[in-house]
Amino acid sequence: MATAVEPPTAPTNHTTARATATPSPYAAARAALSRDGFVVLPAHLFLSIDLPALRAAASTLTVAARAGHWPYIRTLPKQFPPWPSDASLGVWGVQHLLHPSNPSHTIFARSYFDAELLKYVAALIDCEEEELTMELYNMLVRPDRAFALRWHRDDILASATEEEEMDRLARPAWHAQWNLALYDDASLVVVPGSHKRARTPEERAADPYEPHLPGQKVVQLKAGEVVFYNNNILHRGVYDEGRERMTLHGSIGTARAGKERARNVLQHGVGEWAAEDDFGHLEAGMRARARAMREKLVELGRSSWEVGFYSKDE
Numbered sequence: 001m002a003t004a005v006e007p008p009t010a011p012t013n014h015t016t017a018r019a020t021a022t023p024s025p026y027a028a029a030r031a032a033l034s035r036d037g038f039v040v041l042p043a044h045l046f047l048s049i050d051l052p053a054l055r056a057a058a059s060t061l062t063v064a065a066r067a068g069h070w071p072y073i074r075t076l077p078k079q080f081p082p083w084p085s086d087a088s089l090g091v092w093g094v095q096h097l098l099h100p101s102n103p104s105h106t107i108f109a110r111s112y113f114d115a116e117l118l119k120y121v122a123a124l125i126d127c128e129e130e131e132l133t134m135e136l137y138n139m140l141v142r143p144d145r146a147f148a149l150r151w152h153r154d155d156i157l158a159s160a161t162e163e164e165e166m167d168r169l170a171r172p173a174w175h176a177q178w179n180l181a182l183y184d185d186a187s188l189v190v191v192p193g194s195h196k197r198a199r200t201p202e203e204r205a206a207d208p209y210e211p212h213l214p215g216q217k218v219v220q221l222k223a224g225e226v227v228f229y230n231n232n233i234l235h236r237g238v239y240d241e242g243r244e245r246m247t248l249h250g251s252i253g254t255a256r257a258g259k260e261r262a263r264n265v266l267q268h269g270v271g272e273w274a275a276e277d278d279f280g281h282l283e284a285g286m287r288a289r290a291r292a293m294r295e296k297l298v299e300l301g302r303s304s305w306e307v308g309f310y311s312k313d314e
């Protein structure tokens, strides 16, 4: 079972930590992610995560999105992109928190580029921090009416054969994905360990909205906690439209990722505005990191212009 990882006494570089006998917190998180497919980290690790400021910014943007004033939204009843930009359909996600036209994008950027978070990301991907590439920063919110996501793996189609599943699962993810809960959240349901194996006959035969798959676990997050999860773990979202949800949903990649990852990232439209954001309001050290990571995303867009995308809803 994935457990919360205790904080480092003194932050260390994950490559240094690998050589020591006692696993560093970064190595422990990596081991848990590798074993279970997810790992929950405590809120106090991440000093730049300012919950009151994030809640205020998240609430303002969500109100704008529901009123039709923020066009980057996930709309009901669609699970996968692209989503029509019509808030009257109902909203379950708010996209592009780092878009320069979001007046609060700097507040979200401080949490996305948090120094400690990036150390964990590099350790979980197993790359150097200098190789990290900006990807996506979105927010999952209480849906406007009853809604749930079906069981899925983010970049393996439900129609994949056992061989196709295993072929994809055997390859490195080259990115890290996380949920950071601004309010207590129990929406993400996973099947621990399923990121390492093809679906069982029972999982294949199950209803896409099957409420109880063997071994499933509801990931319980307290406000401020972060769950990193393998996006190809068998998972779903089960939502309570009556309960506040504002959970930041991020991913960061590495320059080592190929076109497959480029498709997954660029299908969300981030390539259209990323070059405009110079993160000018961030503090110097964070600004330099953000600009370097943003540059890698812009380069990914340039070199992958032909990737296109498919929709798993079809």
Ligand SMILES: O=C(O)CCC(=O)C(=O)O
Pocket (backbone or CB within 6 Å): 140, 149, 154, 179, 187, 188, 235, 236, 237, 238
């Ligand atoms: O709501 C969640 O936490 C899960 C979201 C998800 O599975 C997805 O966006 O593919």
